[in-house]
Amino acid sequence: MFAKTLLSLALAVSVQGFAPIAPSAATTRTSTSLEYQVTLISDKEGFETQTIECSPDVFILDAAEMLGVQTPFSCRAGACSSCAGLLIDGEIDQSGQIFLDDDKVDKGWLLTCVAKPASDCTIKVDCEDEFYQA
Numbered sequence: 001m002f003a004k005t006l007l008s009l010a011l012a013v014s015v016q017g018f019a020p021i022a023p024s025a026a027t028t029r030t031s032t033s034l035e036y037q038v039t040l041i042s043d044k045e046g047f048e049t050q051t052i053e054c055s056p057d058v059f060i061l062d063a064a065e066m067l068g069v070q071t072p073f074s075c076r077a078g079a080c081s082s083c084a085g086l087l088i089d090g091e092i093d094q095s096g097q098i099f100l101d102d103d104k105v106d107k108g109w110l111l112t113c114v115a116k117p118a119s120d121c122t123i124k125v126d127c128e129d130e131f132y133q134a
Helices: 002-017 060-066 102-106 128-133
Strands: 036-041 050-054 084-089 109-111 121-124
Touching: 036 060, 050 060, 084 128, 102 109
Parallel strands: 036 121
Antiparallel strands: 036 050, 084 109, 084 121
16 A cells, blocks of 8 residues: 555656646747947948948957958957957947957947947948057
8 A cells, every 4th residue: 555655646746747837928038130230431442331230249350251341350369459440439349358458448449359239330440550550
């Protein structure tokens, strides 16, 4: 009798333990594609202004390359100035950069290899020479 009761109890626990749980509405997310418009400008001869779509989790340099827009780069780690750009309008996140000092960041300088858009923005690219004159 004891074994039969124990077996019944074990079955009841195992059935409850593996019962599927429906997700609550609070934890269910729908997928949305949030993309920002990033306009890349330059005063270099031959560069045509380009507007690209870039997700907030994609580096601006990577998004530009995926769309065939060529901009300078070297280290791809935020540790040099080859991909230096100047934020003309909008907001970016470049928390991964280690090269720029606070003064340069305050003046709008960014590194496209580690910068992600935080809004629609306009960025002057290919301006490493200007970066060192500023």
